[in-house]
Amino acid sequence: MSLFAEVNNDNIVVRVVVVEDGCDAAWCSDFFGSGTWIQTSEDGSIRANYAGVGYTYDSVNDVFFEPKPFPSWSFDTDTYSWVPPVPHPDNGTPVSWDESSKSWV
Numbered sequence: 001m002s003l004f005a006e007v008n009n010d011n012i013v014v015r016v017v018v019v020e021d022g023c024d025a026a027w028c029s030d031f032f033g034s035g036t037w038i039q040t041s042e043d044g045s046i047r048a049n050y051a052g053v054g055y056t057y058d059s060v061n062d063v064f065f066e067p068k069p070f071p072s073w074s075f076d077t078d079t080y081s082w083v084p085p086v087p088h089p090d091n092g093t094p095v096s097w098d099e100s101s102k103s104w105v
């Protein structure tokens with residue numbers, strides 16, 4: 001099975017479909033309707049990240065990336081992902097990001 005993402009004119013993913021292997025973007029356009037279809041993968045092995053609904057397609061770098069989760073986070077162009085200003089603690093304790101204090105709580 002293959003995964004394809006449809007992106008709108010703003011390069012935002014509006015849907016992701018699963019198709020038979022051997023299908024391509026032209027097949028998706030013919031079957032699902034005209035649009036811009038780009039292949040993706042669940043493990044990010046195609047275009048850096050899985051293309052979830054709401055994600056952005058960067059056509060210059062040919063990658064997908066998720067929406068910015070918090071205003072203080074910055075974009076890492078090596079991994080095409082958002083990173084917090086303070087690294088996530090790796091102590092096994094569940095934490096969540098608190099934007100007002102810009103810390104993990």
